[in-house]
Amino acid sequence: MLDWEKIYATRAKRMGASEIRELLKLLEQPDIISFAGGIPDPALFPAEAFQDAYSDILSGPEAGAALQYSVSEGYPRLREWIVKRMRARGIDANVENIFITSGSQQGLDYLGKLFLSPNDTALVTWPTYLGALQAFNAYEPRYDKLDFSSNAVPEAYGEAAEKAGSRVKFAYLSADFANPTGESLTPMERERVLDLAEALDIAVIEDAAYRALRFDGERHKTLLTMDCERNGGIENTRTLYCGSFSKTLSPGLRVGWVCAATPIIKRLVLAKQAADLHSPTINQMAVARVAEKSFNEQAEKICKVYGERRDAMLAALEETMPEGVSWIRPEGGMFIWITLPEHMDAAALLPLSLKTEKVAFVPGNAFYADGSGHNHIRVSFSCADPATIREGISRLGRLVSNELAAAA
Template sequence: MLQPRLASRAKRMRASEIRELLKLLARPDIISFAGGIPDEKLFPAEAAKEGYAKALDEQTRGISLQYSLSDGYVPLREWIVDYMATIGVQCDVENIMITSGSQQALDFIAKLYLSPNDTALVTWPTYLGALQAFNAYEPRFDRLDPMGNRSTAEIVREAEEAGGAVKFAYLSADFSNPTGQTYSREMREKLIEMADEFDMPIIEDGAYQALRFDGKSIPPILAIEQEQRGGDIEACRTIYCGSFSKTLAPGLRIGWVCGARQILDRLVIIKQAGDLHTSTINQIVIDHIARTVFDEQVDKIGSVYSARRDKLLAELKKHMPEGVSWTEPEGGMFVWVTLPKHLDGADLLAKSLETEKVAFVPGQAFFADGSGANTIRLSFSCADDEMIEEGMARLGRLIAGAM
């Protein structure tokens, strides 16, 4: 009855395969490597309790329970300014806007830039949540290729033939979801050159940037661009999206955007229309947690996740049959597995849930063109040694039988 009344964009909105798979986490018979979520046992619960007590005391409750600035709670934005400086970005409070998780930031940025039939350049594969956020604004997707295997003219021509223009490039440069791979400094510099050629912004998703276990840190794209622009963030195209979900607590839904004021001013207007402001009490709590235990928390989860990554890589090497390959990330939460071309990750998952009771995410959902059927994503963030040993033995047996 209601279908004819829906907007055309509704046809492009689909449920997240990952969100559906998260339901499996409640099943005790399933060993899950599906959910890309932090380990709840590592949450800074005591600091959160202290934060809520502070937010509700006599002096603060008039702020924490009241309407607030759309830009966000000023002390938290000041903390983020200091944090951004530690990763090479010099900015001030007016360059920071608080969002309800970085997912909201992606939605607002897409709303700002995309008209129907415009082109968004994304990595192949890319974060599924970004594809979902962008899809609502009816774009087309093209492959982001900073190393220049395709000419700018060719990409622009195809965008114009589709009835729009190339509007932005989106990527997660560090330990990306889903592959766990990291862009080199050379690739980041090439991407800045590419953005200049297209006269477009770069959307840098920094959700996993703090989760480096080993290897040498690489400055964010925004930091490199700012250095190239003589230190002036107002001259930078890059829009950095940060998040506390992977470092502190996802349930508080606090993220941020960092960029030039002319962009932030427009995003604040979108924020005002979207939800007025992010929960002030949660901003106060995150501010307290960040100021008291942020470095300690990052070190703690880094130590745990690093050991789990090492265990997963060792068990993959032990159990995977010949013809299967995988990434070896220096941080983050994910390992990306490539199967022989004739295998389908979705079919494999269906068989796995029926027989081996191991859950993972089929890779095809992360490709804008529906390719990548022979890939799967494994998350190690919530898996202990016993789960990894048993899970990889079962998965290896399943894949060997399917080959």
């Protein structure tokens, strides 16, 4: 029998199972209250709008094109809708600056493939989105902690990368309602990210998957908007904006996009031609029709519901969590980031929570490039009603209180 391990590429060692993907299986167990999956509530999907869109496509003149091979750049009508949305944000994009992907996750994979040679450095937040680490890991990078405070020293990043035998290639981050923390960058912090990227002469990957999910607070400019203002237009920018319809319209259709300068778009097209030729045309057509008719209304609807659920979770945390536990109060997104006392281990707490309290969450260490963050928990409020949230957080608070009492 062939020993497969001997013939795998070295990059295969960097590929690991997603802890979140595994935890999503718990959603099928009716006795588990799950705050683990950072997924949209399917009850809020615009199912009827998509039913009408697919019917319109398959009964109309575009039926043949919908079922045929298509261009790798993406469906022109959808790209034109995205252009209008990007221009509304102060980004002087054209259709040539838009590239359709199979979800923004594919965009991250392609960008990792495009920029990372083995041992190159990727700057990421500490913690950061697990899916980004999985996408980049296949290209065997080293990671360094992205510091956008006033204390950041660009030269230190370059020196550390040089010692490792390579260079820094990009900074990756979510500026709005980051997964897992729910945090957003201030305007000053956004400026510092661009300053750092300019000093190091690297790219910036802006993951904007949650940007449309703002419940309250002030809306800030995207990094790409600020980059355009600094440098006189999108063709002179270093920021690569990754957008998605997964959190607003439908994750199952797998439609996302990258907005960037045309030299990057051309390279991404080559990557897609070699990988899957193009994203499913009929899905792109359907998303274009639904987005044209009702994107803003859909975003308003889900923000209202998710905002109420966030408020319910914050109130429950205030009522039930013991002293020594803290959390971030997000202005949008799907997550709340909980910090337990330093001596507690969330990964060890999870099986106990599942067994005794029937509550699922994601241990924080999954989101750290170095596996640290043991005393953090990510909980999602997107798929539970307020009553369920209150019950689940009450159980979790009881568990944490009992564990702290036992350790005292």
